[in-house]
Structures are given as structure tokens and as C-alpha cells.
Amino acid sequence: MFKAMYNQAKLSFTVEPVTPLLIRSGREAFDPTRPDLEFIRIGSPYGQVVYIPGSSIKGVMRSYAEKILRTLGLWTCDISETKGSCAEKKQTEGKFPYEKHCYACRTFGSTELASRLRIVDAYPWRWDMTEGQRRESLARIKTDLRPGVAIDRKKGTVKAGPFELEVVSTGTFYGDILLRNFQLWQLALVALVVRDIDEGYQQLGLAKSRGLGRVRFKVDSLELMQLGPLFQREEICGVGEVEGLNDCYDLIKEDMMDKPSKLQTAPDGLFRRRFIPGEGDKSEEVWAEFAKALLKSQNWQNLLKEGKKIGNYP
Ligand SMILES: [Zn+2]
Structure with missing residues (x-):
């Protein structure tokens, strides 16, 4: 769907561990000098470095977003069960899955529908930092080893272990959340998920139930873009404002809101209109104001009022 581009949002975020964080690599450690459960690494100009794959953040965001949608009584499938998930039903029938x-x-x-949302891998530096800043940021990452055991639930004895967990205890990871051709309610949903992860209601990575993976999760810069038919619009618009799309895609109505005071906008001469924080305004505060406004937007209210309910759908 949406072969053209109408709008885009880039939310640059930071992840900082509050309690130790372990994002596990898929492969087993055969090297006996390495810990049993290693933090995932990737090759970089600075050698092998720890990082957080976008997919592991996206997985956590999705399952948390599903909980929010279900709590609001809105239609949400269960992708962990093949039966009853949207992809499992015959989606290819008809023109508009x-x-x-x-x-x-x-x-x-x-599996049948492209994602509106992508997450760029989070590295221990931001790519627009200077060489010196990158090295400094990388040096702030500290890894530790923690002993772990698996307890037999019935007998209360040690079932496996002790084994070693490699965790990141300090430092900052930097990544981006990208949304393309979104409706405002989708950005509002992302804002709720980001808020709750930052407030500690959802952890990242392994051994969450044992206290690991509590992080600070902050949007520290943002940029919105409107293109094509939305290029001239000075309000912030979702794709529901593009004429003719509503009927094809069953979109939520009234997909626009006034620009928050701290976002500046101008066409940038490249046939796109950008919304960015005003000079001197802290991006984090701009995001906080914007996120609040999204939850008051008519589009989010309409989703709550008129969105398909769980009970109405097979
Ligand atoms: Zn679904």
C-alpha cells in the first residue's frame, strides 16, 4: 500500500541502562574464555562493539503497544498464535489488505503487510557526532559479568548453572524510530510506548523478571516531513488528510492537528515541508509538548471512539 510518500517522522532516541542490560546474540559462545550469555556485538570502525538491534526494540514496542490497544478495547490480533493472527487469514484477497x-x-x-514503523540499530554513539565525541561516548559503555542460575520451579533447586551473563551497566545507545505514511494516532501510540518504557513499566532484553533491562528511553530529537499533497499544509497531517485514501484504507478520520508552538515549520525548497524544534528549544521538551498534543488530537480521540472494537471482529 501507499506507493507514494506523504509524510515521515524521525524520532532520534537514547537508551541508557538503569539496571544492567543484556541483549543476547543469537549464536552460542563456543569460546570457553567468553561468557555463556554474551551481549550482541557488531563490526564497526572502532572494532567489535555492543549495540542494540532495532528489531529487538521493535519487538518490545510492538508487544507493549498491543497491550495498550487491547486495554483500550481496540482490535488487536495475537501474532504469537498463528491461528487468529491477521497474517494467517487470507489477506491477499482483495486489493487493500x-x-x-x-x-x-x-x-x-x-508477514502480509509492510511496517509503518522502522527502528534503526542503536549504537554507542550518534553518527552525526565528531570522531572525538564518538570515541568518548563509546568509552562510557561499561560491560560487567554477572553470575546467573536457572531455578527449578517445582523443586526450588538449581536446574542449570551457574553461568555468566555479560551485561552493559553504563553508557548510552543512540538510534532512530522512523515512521512513514502514518496517521496521527500511530504517532500517539508510539508516544505512549516510549513514555512507559522510560518510566520503567517495560524492560528491554533478557532476564527482565530478574531485574535486568530497566532503561531510560528518551526522544532527544525529532523531525517531521510532509510531501506531495501535504507539502503546503501548515498543520501537522497524517495520511488521512490525503484525498481519496480514506475510502481505500479504512483510515481514522480527522487526521490533522495544529502545530505545537515549539515546532517550527517551513517548506525547504526540496518539495518537502519540515517541522523541527525551534532554535534554542530543547528537543526533549519539544517532544514532551508534541506527545501531549498528539493524545489530545481529534485523530486519537476518533480511534478511541470509532476504532474497530475487539468484539466486533473475528
Ligand atoms: Zn494483526
């Missing part, structure tokens, strides 16, 4: 997908799949995608 988008409208046959639940609100979670419409945002995070399914």
Missing part, C-alpha cells in the same frame, strides 16, 4: 489488518499490524506490519 491494510483494512483487513488490526491496529497493531497496521503500525508494526505483518
